[in-house]
Amino acid sequence: DAGVIQSPRHEVTEMGQEVTLRCKPISGHDYLFWYRQTMMRGLELLIYFNNNVPIDDSGMPEDRFSAKMPNASFSTLKIQPSEPRDSAVYFCASSPPEGAVTGELFFGEGSRLTVL
């Protein structure tokens, strides 16, 4: 079975440019999460969706960040304009309904973003 698919795997861009990260969750999973991982701050939850609806976006750093989930099989995380401090690995994860009990998240391989 295909796992969580993220693209691109690596992105290098210049400050001020728009960045769009993409995620395809595992089919049948109704929760989708966006995390950011850095050495300094570890793994931070940015936003999560349930049945395509954003439930909690309190982790989104600022208005430059936005996330959408237009359907059950696709989500995007957009940064506009990007800044060097946004450099990190961005993970998408999904979980089935029972994940609310087991806490099992299925992570993608991540998108490594470097903003110069």
Add this chain to the structure above:
Amino acid sequence: TQLLEQSPQFLSIQEGENLTVYCNSSSVFSSLQWYRQEPGEGPVLLVTVVTGGEVKKLKRLTFQFGDARKDSSLHITAAQTGDTGLYLCAGDNNAGNMLTFGGGTRLMVKP
């Protein structure tokens, strides 16, 4: 925000040695998970513990959830080079399927 503190942050040992890593919080969690992350990959779930005092074994790995459900430990017996990775604990505060992750313990097992 509930904080999960992991210790040690870094651990370098020889193959065959035993080790224990810790995950502590001042908050109570309804469940706690341990994940392992290898370079270039996302975290992968190892185990979930739910009941205070619970002990789970996964081959050479033993996981324990504290009686008060505020802390957990992971013990590895006879470490192997394949155990190298970042070990993350995560707590579920039962508030809408949100996991809080600890800062991780980076383990290196040398041959």
